[in-house]
Amino acid sequence: MHVDKGTVTAVLGRNGVGKTTLCRSLVGLTPARAGRIVLDGIDVTHLPPHRICAMHISLVPQGRRIFSSLTVEENLAIAVRRGPWDIQHVFGVFPRLGERRHHRGNELSGGEQQMLAIARALVANPVLLVMDEPTEGLAPMLVAEVGNLIRRLKHEAHRSCSSSRTPRSP
Secondary structure, eight states: OOOOOOOOEEEOOOOSSHHHHHHHHTSSSSSSSOOOOOEEEOOTOOOHHHHHHHHHHHOOOOOOOOOOOOOOOHHHHOOSSSSSHHHHHHHHHHHHHHHTTTSSSGGOOHHHHHHHHHHHHHTTOOOOEEETTTTTOOOOOHHHHHHHHHHHIIIIOOOEEEEEOOOOOO
16 A cells, blocks of 8 residues: 555545554554555554654554543643644634643544544644544544535645545445
8 A cells, every 4th residue: 555645545444444453563563464654754564553653653543542541632732732723723723622621631522523533643744643443432423524624624734545445335
């Protein structure tokens, strides 16, 4: 698989075919069993997660993985890096998070938690954004909002986005 800068790549498949394993391998959380992972000419296949993170690769993990005891603002503050995506910018994209900035993660709805997971990845200002099941469990309106955000990232920020999802049955 090759992902060009400024493109969106989606990996589709039924449960159990390795989409999450691929996402986790890209960020170093699961060791790759075969192949290589190369970012801007640098082989990151066997680098530890913190070194890959330092190369500005962000993950929106399946299951959200937000810090439930931290507020929305604190969840974002721990990931902020210099760049166009700061906390105020993500509050502009996700106004509901701005309204709930002082609420703890465990006080948010599932949709709000997913928005927070995406916002946390964005404030890290990644060159590669990996999203594992970014619309899982979201209401149709929020699914559309996530789709719009991915299009916005592609057109405005020229970031590479890799997304995996399980296709829905017709």
